[in-house]
Amino acid sequence: MTTQHEADEAKIRRHIDKIVEGLQNKDPEGLKRLYATDIVSFDVQPPLQHVGVEAKLKNWAPVFTSFESVTYEVRDLTLTVGEEVAFGHAFARLSGTLKNGTAAKGMWVRVTYCLRKIDGTWLIVHDQVSVPLDVLSGTGVVDLEP
Template sequence: MTIEENRNENDAAIRESIDRFAKALGAKDVDGCMAVFAPEIVSFDILPPLQAVGADAFVKHWHEFFESYQGPLDVEFPDVRVTADDNVAFSYCLHRIIGTLKNGHKTDFWLRWTAGWRKTNGKWLIVHEQVSVPVDLASGRALLDLKP
């Protein structure tokens, strides 16, 4: 296999994992979401704490997030960019989540999503995830109404 063919194969495998992750996220399937993350995952997400370290902390994070919503979520990872080598890769994109909170408030916001991947035993897993939103520094408030 050529270097280019190997990169294309790695790119395709990561995109397939992101597609599975998006479906699991939309279905509020914790196990499906966790299937793309390494056991030693470190996540810097928009929800507290400042960082979640390890699968156990991250599972708790997913349960809390999903429990705040009623019904399924609409999830998009459009225009994902992937850079992959033999065993390490990163991906990034704007990421959209639409849903209805348990209090009836409808949400529709875009996030910035970056993932660091490592290939172990032939499988790509996310070892680091960064999710963020812009902040208005004057007010200290997250800007959840921005659209691409």
């Protein structure tokens, strides 16, 4: 018999799978349904924070306009799930073929997800994406693999 905790964890894992599907299908409306309207996102691109679901989608827009085909991978997703709040972390990589035919290998990033159960549905209320920093040079280290 599945516990509520196990059911919630399975729902959240499926939720993260839908990010993969939304990016690979270039489906901004599908992605929009995964985030709370007031999400705060700390992504690798400036500015320091993106506030609101429209800002989050604007952050994904270059993927839809620059890529002919998109591959998005999430590895090693680890979750901690409570009754109404959950968080997780993983590694993710966006790659694919650009519209000019160039293959884009992408880079592995670290992702943290914070979710809240809102009206019975798990939604991402905060995410953070980062790369390790070489402190001496002040540059991101983008050639590491999990």
